[in-house]
Amino acid sequence: MTTAPRIRTTGIALALTAASVLTLAACGAKSDAKNVDSKGKGGVSLAAAGSAEEAGGMDALVAAAKKEGVLNAIAIPRDWANYGALIDGFTKRYGIKVAVENPDGTSQDEINAVRTRKGQDRAPDVLDLGASFAQSAAQQGLTAPYKVAAYGRIAEGQKDAKARWFNDYGGYVSIGCDAKRVKECPQTFADLLKPQYKGQVALNGNPTKSGSAFAGVYAAALASGGSFDDIQPGLDFFGKLKKNGNYNPVESTPATVEKGETPISLDWDYLNAGYGEEFKSKGLDWKVAVPSDGVYAQYYSQAINKDAPHPAAARLWQEYLYSAEGQNLWLKGHARPALMAAMEADGTLDKAAAAALPKVAGTPKFPSEAQTAKAKQVLAAGWAKAISG
Secondary structure, three states: OOOOOOOOOOHHHHHHHHHHOOHHHOOOOEOOHHHHOOEOHHHOEHHHOOEOOOOOOHHHHHHHHHHHOEEEEEOOOOOOOOHHHHHHHHHHHHOOEEEEEOOOOOHHHHHHHHHHOOOEOOOOOEEEEEHHHHHHHHHOOOEOOOEOOOHHHOOOOOEOOOOOOEEEEEEEEEEEEEOOOOOOOOOOHHHHOOHHHOOOEEEOOOOOOOHHHHHHHHHHHHHOOOEOOEOHHHHHHHHHHHHOOOEOOOOOOHHHHHHOOOOEEEEEHHHHHHHHHHOHHHOOOEEEEOOOOOOOEEEEEEEEEOOOOOHHHHHHHHHHHOOHHHHHHHHHOOOEEOOHHHHHHHOOOOHHHHHOOOOOOOOOOOOOHHHHHHHHHHHHHHHHHHOOO
16 A cells, blocks of 8 residues: 555535546547447346346346446545455456546546546546535436445435435544554544644545545534534634644655654544554554544445446446445445445344444434535635634
8 A cells, every 4th residue: 555545525626626627538539339339128228227127137237248348437546445355356256347547536536537538438437426526426417327236225315316326335534543653542532632642633635625634624523512514613623733733734645654654644444444454564553543522424425427438337336336245345444335234134244344343332423415515615715724823
């Protein structure tokens, strides 16, 4: 794990995206006609198939996907939530190559690629987006309605009613700590204000652009008297960290963790837990705690590009991700899969992997779309000022 983890943006930068269109959106070849004309059940185009049944059944979907031979993915690094194992597992099972572009890209990068590569073979087939980006992409008509076989088992509130997106995996904001450099690892947000942590507390990115960093500020708000309707106490908290010298402006990555540059890192629990495993052989003792005073959880979401150049492979990829094998592979990466409760009930959950997750008390609650939008506006307007002191 030598490269920085992908920094997934929140929806805060939506108004600024015109300035960030990727150079990767350069002209490419037009989509191959064999993909566009592929037919499923009753002559339905695979690009319009809303389920495996409409594609002619799983056997027909598999055959069509194998004929396409490739799946275009974007912004899914191998060391993020065990995506490497998912990619390898899909290829081993179906013989389909997964071509991953810009692995450390953002959710907005993904949407930019969908928009600017429409009709091109190089367009992404599938998307893994921050929740607000998935909702936005669906509203803009960029994603295809598709119900995986397990769609009915995904909890209400974790999927679009029209199946244009559905949550895949998630986690909690956590505190990662280098126990060999930090004498006593912090367990709560309140602990982070202690003078012994001077210059040590970092975020995974800028919260006006990074989903995990945004979550860190939201969690800090919950720990400081705020709520889903009021993120300002989170900004105030980081203002205090900056004022007392505890805030470390270096953005936390696997490299900074390994080098000891960010000895305390606020990040998703599945990433922090992954660092602990990855660097154990190198002598790093990386501890992970989910702060009890600021419990904040969130999911990412899956979606299919409405104009996917490989529509069958895109749909088969979703079926694989929401199979017991796919869900358990995310779980082995310390991420909590969307079907975790359903799989625990039917006995298909990997119990050992579930037992290895960082411990959390209570049931997570999630902000509404309106609450998140308001929080982003407050953060965009006040973050720079909060940490300028």
